[in-house]
Amino acid sequence: EAQVTQNPRYLITVTGKKLTVTCSQNMNHEYMSWYRQDPGLGLRQIYYSMNVEVTDKGDVPEGYKVSRKEKRNFPLILESPSPNQTSLYFCASSSQLVGSSGRSDTQYFGPGTRLTVL
Amino acid sequence: SQQGEEDPQALSIQEGENATMNCSYKTSINNLQWYRQNSGRGLVHLILIRSNEREKHSGRLRVTLDTSKKSSSLLITASRAADTASYFCATSKGNTGKLIFGQGTTLQVKP
Numbered sequence: 001e002a003q004v005t006q007n008p009r010y011l012i013t014v015t016g017k018k019l020t021v022t023c024s025q026n027m028n029h030e031y032m033s034w035y036r037q038d039p040g041l042g043l044r045q046i047y048y049s050m051n052v053e054v055t056d057k058g059d060v061p062e063g064y065k066v067s068r069k070e071k072r073n074f075p076l077i078l079e080s081p082s083p084n085q086t087s088l089y090f091c092a093s094s095s096q097l098v099g100s101s102g103r104s105d106t107q108y109f110g111p112g113t114r115l116t117v118l
Numbered sequence: 119s120q121q122g123e124e125d126p127q128a129l130s131i132q133e134g135e136n137a138t139m140n141c142s143y144k145t146s147i148n149n150l151q152w153y154r155q156n157s158g159r160g161l162v163h164l165i166l167i168r169s170n171e172r173e174k175h176s177g178r179l180r181v182t183l184d185t186s187k188k189s190s191s192l193l194i195t196a197s198r199a200a201d202t203a204s205y206f207c208a209t210s211k212g213n214t215g216k217l218i219f220g221q222g223t224t225l226q227v228k229p
Contacts, residue, residue: 030215058216101168102148105151105217107161114158
């Protein structure tokens with residue numbers, strides 16, 4: 001089954017304790033992205049990757065790191081989490097293939113990780 | 119900043135009625151997509167309409183696109199309680215793969 005998986009699904013941690021949220025996709029997608037979703041602010045992109053070893057900042061990258069060593073995995077790293085990073089996080093992936101009708105960029109989302117930083 | 123702005127922010131209707139949500143955007147696009155999100159879950163792609171298309175149908179969904187007004191609408195006909203969710207428009211432009219999401223419309227369908 002084609003899917004994007006994230007782990008953990010729920011995490012409660014304390015300020016300053018490094019954590020990693022994993023993301024994996026089995027669709028051989030080139031593009032992967034991390035979003036955070038907060039009430040009233042919608043979905044905001046944190047980082048994205050257009051392919052292996054190619055990553056770039058999104059709209060709200062401060063306090064986050066990513067890596068893309070393999071095509072299927074795109075972990076999100078919080079080196080020193082703070083309470084303002086309490087949020088619902090989504091990983092997504094999409095194919096960059098251009099079909100006969102042009103680009104799609106349709107994104108497939110993971111189930112989400114609800115993070116609470118105390 | 120978010121390119122898409124959706125209207126209304128919230129919509130409450132009775133089962134069987136039609137629901138219409140609107141999305142406006144600011145710049146040229148490759149395509150516009152609509153996604154659905156059940157509470158606390160990941161977004162699910164519903165339908166895509168390309169910049170050279172004006173209308174598209176998928177089951178009970180009808181999407182229109184007016185590139186001159188930079189706006190789109192999503193119509194859900196004969197709504198069901200199971201349609202209760204948040205609906206987001208997202209625009210694709212350029213060749214980076216990036217999607218810009220709107221703030222979403224929260225739809226409640228009362229049985």
